[in-house]
Amino acid sequence: MEEQLAQVIASAQVTNTFFAETYYFLSIPLMMLIHVGFLSYEMGATRVKNVLSSGIKNLLAFSFTIVAWYLFGWWFYWALPTGFTGSEGYMAISGIAYANAIALPWGDSAQYMGPNAGDHASGVFWGAFALFAATTASIMSGALIERVQTVGFVICAIVLGTAAWGIAAAWGWHADGWLVTQWGYHDFGAAGLVHAVAGFFALGVLMKLGPRVGKFNADGSANHIAGHNMMATVIGLMLIIVGFFGFLMACIILPGEGWSWYGEHATTIYGTPMTLSALGFNVVMAVAGGIIGAWIFTKDPFWMMSGALAGIISVAAGLDIYFPAHVFIIATVAGIIIKPCADWLEARGIDDAVGAVTIHGTIGLFGLLVLGIFGSGYPALAAFAPEGTATISFLGQLVGAVVMFLLGFVPGYIVATVLSAAGMLRVPDAVQIKGLDPVKVPAQAFPEGMASPGSDN
Amino acid sequence: MGFPANSWDELLTDVGMYIGADGGAGWYSFIAIVMCIVILAMGNQSEHEKYDKHQ
DSSP states (O other): OHHHHHHHHHHHHHHHHHHHHHHHHHHHHHHHHHHHHHHHHHHHTSOGGGHHHHHHHHHHHHHHHHHHIIIIIHHHHHHOTTOTTOOOOTTSOOSHHHHHHHSOSSGGGGGGSSOBTTOSSHHHHHHHHHHHHHHHHHHHHGGGTTTBOHHHHHHHHHIIIIIIHHHHHHHHSSTTOHHHHHHOOOOTTOIIIIIIHHHHHHHHHHHHHOOOTTSBOTTSOBOOOOOSOHHHHHHHHHHHHHHHHHHHHTTSBOSSSTTOSOSSOOBOTTSOBOOHHHHHHHHHHHHHHHHHHHHHHHOOHHHHHHHHHHHHHHHHTTTTTOOHHHHHHHHHHHHHHHHHHHHHHHTTTOOOTTOHIIIIIIHHHHHHHHHHHHSTTSBSSOTTSOTTOOBOOHHHHHHHHHHHHHHHHHHHHHHHHHHHHTTOSBOOHHHHHHOHHHHHOSSOSSOTTSOOTTOOO | OOOOOSSHHHHHHTOBOSTTTTTTHHHHHHHHHHHHHHHHHHHHHHHHHHHHHTO
């Protein structure tokens, strides 16, 4: 009897392990849909003469960020939670020594960075985090379209997706992260550490990159530069939202494995309670709220779908805490404020072609602060946390918001300054006027009769 | 290079099965890094040649 019972338990463990491996594995192709969406969205928001160049930029940002994440980014995440000293944290799953042991693709740690029949976790976790990194890098992409050089942009994407996001995640999305343990920073769905970091990195680059030729008049007033295909843009935005479900499901830590926080309960990455059902309620309510909020003033499908994104981002930090009606209220407010915020930025001479700084940056910070108001007093870490660990508070979220702003803006501005000095940032004005595709892409986006202006084909 | 495990049991429990598991992983990673840098440098050169033609 005992032997049979042991067999049943062992069999159940095998099932649980393969379920967990499959769960995270399937989050990866779902997150790929975010990139399908970005591709469609940005190519649609581009004029005919620049469509293929926009697509090339997206594909390369994804590819190089993934490789850089494999080689360096994963190490940043495990090495730096307690700060740049790289010391080990309370949970003993952080620090340079720990990262050297599990996250370098050379030496002994390489056994966790490739096929290993005894390891059902490292690859799927790495894959999910790699898609988080690529998503962070791609958020910046749309803001820069039609005048950023390809290789210069790829370098920006590598720095953002690998270093800026890797450090932000280490500090704010890790049980040993100093923002979590010392300030009670809480960001379940990465409103700050993905969206705000990416949005303000984009702002730092935009300030050096400058506007598209023809965006602003001599008196400083702005012209609207319409993309060539609103349908592709709006459908792309919807696909990004589909992909968000994969992103957010991968933010849950399943139970019953050696790496789980608990044997029977799913949790957030902080070890606090979380279920897929909570996401079922809250994510769709956020989408609805964001669309409705944006519709009130804009009546424009581009801004309505951007409102859906903003809706999710505005509540992402507290999806594990909010009640669905609460989510709807916050997301509706986010949808309402995106257009005025984007207009405010444009009035200051910033040409953010798709509103990425506002939708991801501003709303990401808005979401962090709103959670600081409504979630104040909730635990930031699970019961295993050391005594004296901070709880969620407005001050903690404010500190986190400032850190996320700086982790995005400062490296973005510095990298853009260096690239600009090297002549690798801005496409020359003459090329912008002719079109990027006819100058540097040996292919045609559309059939005869729809030739790109200036094309030699 | 070569098959890194001494037995099936060892292979199925705790041994990395990838090519290079016996010490070559670092070289493959190094080559990958060099490839990325060279490809970006070549891409940048090609891009600027095209821009120069249209200035």
